[in-house]
Amino acid sequence: MSQLYDILAEIKNQPTKYLRQTSLPHLFMFLNGYKIAKRDLRISITSEEQDFYRDFQPWIQKKLKVKTVNSWANIIQLFCINDREAFNYFFELLAEFNQGEKPSEPPSLKEYAWKNPQATPSITADNNFYQLLDKIKSRPALYLGKRSIFSLQAFLDGYTCACRQLGIPVTEQEQEFAEFQDWIENQFNQQSTRSWARIILFYSEDESQALDTFFQLFENFLQRESSLDADTISRHQPPQKW
Numbered sequence: 146m147s148q149l150y151d152i153l154a155e156i157k158n159q160p161t162k163y164l165r166q167t168s169l170p171h172l173f174m175f176l177n178g179y180k181i182a183k184r185d186l187r188i189s190i191t192s193e194e195q196d197f198y199r200d201f202q203p204w205i206q207k208k209l210k211v212k213t214v215n216s217w218a219n220i221i222q223l224f225c226i227n228d229r230e231a232f233n234y235f236f237e238l239l240a241e242f243n244q245g246e247k248p249s250e251p252p253s254l255k256e257y258a259w260k261n262p263q264a265t266p267s268i269t270a271d272n273n274f275y276q277l278l279d280k281i282k283s284r285p286a287l288y289l290g291k292r293s294i295f296s297l298q299a300f301l302d303g304y305t306c307a308c309r310q311l312g313i314p315v316t317e318q319e320q321e322f323a324e325f326q327d328w329i330e331n332q333f334n335q336q337s338t339r340s341w342a343r344i345i346l347f348y349s350e351d352e353s354q355a356l357d358t359f360f361q362l363f364e365n366f367l368q369r370e371s372s373l374d375a376d377t378i379s380r381h382q383p384p385q386k387w
Contacts, residue, residue: 147191148310149179157236163306164299165340169231171299173218174289178303181288185273188311197242204242216290274318277304282360294355298342328366 152163156175160167164175180198183190190198205217209224218231221238225231281288281297289296305319329341333348342355345362349355 147193148307149176149190149194149197152179152306152310153236153239160232163302165295165302165342166228167232168228169218169222169235170228171295172232172235173216174296174299175303175306177288177290178300178305179307180303181277181300182304182307183311185277186308186311186313201239201242204245205238208238208241274316274322278360278363285356289356292353292356294342294346294349294352294359296352297356297359298340325363325366328369329362332362 156163156172160172164171182188202217205220206212209220211220211223213220218235221235222228222231225234281300285292285297289300309315326341329344330336333344335344335347337344339347342359345358346352346355349358
């Protein structure tokens with residue numbers, strides 16, 4: 146049907162292969178990152194994908210009789226008792242959506258309308274990743290919906306997944322960012338299986354502050370080669386838990 150539905154089928158069967166948690170909010174942000182990757186790289190989408198991005202939100206509102214500016218993920222969660230139930234319910238609703246009638250009018254929510262790729266600034270495959278992070282830093286609500294470090298992590302997972310599915314080789318920036326996990330573990334003396342997002346959150350008040358801390362640490366990470374010396378290491382202390 147489409148690359149989007151191919152990846153959704155794989156996520157349904159093996160969610161932890163693509164998501165850090167079997168969670169609908171994580172899936173929602175993963176799909177946002179997936180969409181932005183195609184848009185930024187000027188990749189055309191199929192009619193099925195356009196139907197999903199444009200029509201699924203209003204279809205969910207009509208199906209569940211809810212009028213709100215909340216995302217379809219938040220609406221579905223409202224009718225479920227936990228994340229896993231919401232995750233499974235999404236795929237049931239998606240199957241029904243693909244078999245039923247679509248809204249005759251386009252939705253008013255602009256963030257779900259697919260924009261012409263030619264209308265977006267040009268981003269080349271070799272430098273797109275850090276440009277994307279800079280854009281998210283400037284306007285996190287536009288990309289993440291809410292200020293959350295886990296939303297950022299799921300978004301980036303979706304973005305890189307789309308790039309690999311499209312056959313785009315791993316860039317130098319992505320290779321460098323892959324070292325961020327080890328760097329964070331060393332900074333906070335956390336040799337564990339916890340992701341960089343969980344480690345940063347542990348030393349932050351909440352997910353919003355953790356997002357700000359991420360960008361501060363990311364700047365330090367990029368400057369590490371020029372600033373890394375014995376005195377800096379000896380003076381460094383990790384943020385304290387409030």
